[in-house]
Amino acid sequence: MSVKAKNAKKDQDAELYSLGAAFNGSEIVPILEARIPIIDMGFLHSDVCYDVVSVWHGSFFRLKEHMDRFEKSYQGLGFSMPYTKQQMRQILLDMVARSRLRDAYVYMCATRGLPNLDDPRNFEKYQQMFYAFAVEFIWLIDPEEQKIGTDVIVSSVPRIPKESVDPTIKNHHWGDLTRADLEAHKKGARTAFLLDLEGNLTEGPGFNIFVIKDGKLLTPDSNVLLGITRLTVFELAKEMKIEARACKVPLATLRAADEIFMCTTAGGIMPIKSLDDVPISGGKPGPITMRLHKAFWKAHDDPKYLTPVDYK
Ligand code: PLP
Numbered sequence: 001m002s003v004k005a006k007n008a009k010k011d012q013d014a015e016l017y018s019l020g021a022a023f024n025g026s027e028i029v030p031i032l033e034a035r036i037p038i039i040d041m042g043f044l045h046s047d048v049c050y051d052v053v054s055v056w057h058g059s060f061f062r063l064k065e066h067m068d069r070f071e072k073s074y075q076g077l078g079f080s081m082p083y084t085k086q087q088m089r090q091i092l093l094d095m096v097a098r099s100r101l102r103d104a105y106v107y108m109c110a111t112r113g114l115p116n117l118d119d120p121r122n123f124e125k126y127q128q129m130f131y132a133f134a135v136e137f138i139w140l141i142d143p144e145e146q147k148i149g150t151d152v153i154v155s156s157v158p159r160i161p162k163e164s165v166d167p168t169i170k171n172h173h174w175g176d177l178t179r180a181d182l183e184a185h186k187k188g189a190r191t192a193f194l195l196d197l198e199g200n201l202t203e204g205p206g207f208n209i210f211v212i213k214d215g216k217l218l219t220p221d222s223n224v225l226l227g228i229t230r231l232t233v234f235e236l237a238k239e240m241k242i243e244a245r246a247c248k249v250p251l252a253t254l255r256a257a258d259e260i261f262m263c264t265t266a267g268g269i270m271p272i273k274s275l276d277d278v279p280i281s282g283g284k285p286g287p288i289t290m291r292l293h294k295a296f297w298k299a300h301d302d303p304k305y306l307t308p309v310d311y312k
Contacts, residue, residue, distance in 0.1 A: 020135035021099035042111025049073035050109035059306040103137040140267035149273025155180035155192035177205035212259035221246035259286025
C-alpha cells in the first residue's frame with residue numbers, strides 16, 4: 001500500500017471509530033456497527049455481569065483490580081468464558097488503541113449467552129459471550145458541578161436486597177436504581193441514595209457513598225458493590241492518616257454527617273452539598289472530601305495504578 005493510500009485508510013478508520021470502538025464477541029468494530037444476538041440471555045433475562053474501567057491520559061486506571069472483580073463476577077454466575085482473562089484484558093487494550101481515545105469509559109460484560117434452541121431451558125448448554133466497548137470518558141457528575149457539590153435525595157425505593165441479587169457481582173438489575181434516579185429528578189435533585197429494607201444506607205445509581213463524621217470516614221459494609229474507587233478511597237485515607245471504616249450506616253448517621261461524597265469510576269470523588277434540600281457542610285464541598293478528591297486525581301499519575309495503552 002502506498003503512503004498516500006495508507007494515510008487515507010488511517011483517516012477513514014479515525015472517522016469510523018470517532019465515537020468509540022466495541023468488541024462484538026468476535027472482533028473489534030466501530031461502536032455504531034456493534035450488534036449482539038437478540039436471543040442472548042444477557043439481554044433477555046439480565047443474565048449478565050459487567051465492569052467499567054477508565055482510561056485516563058492514555059492509561060488504564062487499576063485495570064488489574066477491575067479484571068479481578070470481573071473474574072469474580074462471571075465465576076460467581078457460573079460462566080465458562082470463551083476467552084481467558086488474559087485474552088479479554090488484551091481485547092480491551094486493543095479496542096482502546098483502535099478507538100484512539102485517551103480518556104475513555106471502558107465497559108465489558110459477560111453474558112449467559114446463547115441457548116441451544118433445541119433445548120433452551122438447559123443452562124449447561126449455553127454459549128457464554130464476552131462483549132465490550134470504549135467511548136469518551138463519562139462523567140456521572142461533570143467537573144464544573146463537582147466544584148460546587150451535588151444535590152441528592154434519600155429515595156423511597158429500597159435497594160434490591162443482597163439475598164435476592166448479589167450486589168458484589170456487578171449486574172444489570174438497575175430497576176431500583178433507575179426508579180430512585182427518576183424520583184430524584186422529579187424532586188429537582190441530581191441523584192438518589194438508596195436504603196436497605198432496615199433503613200441503612202446502601203449505594204446509589206452507579207456509585208458508592210462515604211459519610212464523614214468528626215474527621216472519620218464511614219461507608220456501608222453490606223448491600224453494596226465493592227467499588228474500586230471505594231477501595232482507592234480506603235488506600236488514600238490510610239496514606240493521609242484519616243480513619244476509614246466499612247460498617248452499618250443508619251439513616252440518622254447519614255443525616256448527621258459533616259460531609260458526604262459519592263464515588264465511582266465514572267467521575268471519581270464527588271461532593272454532596274445537600275441531602276433532601278438540607279445543606280451538608282454549609283452547602284458546599286467539605287474540606288476532607290476535597291483533599292481526597294485531589295489525591296484521587298493525583299493517583300492517576302502514579303505508575304503503580306496504570307496500564308499504558310499502546311496506540312502504535
Ligand atoms: N455501586 C454501583 C451500583 C455501581 O454501579 C458502581 C459503578 O458503576 C459503583 C458502586 C462504583 O464502583 P466503581 O468505583 O468500581 O466504579
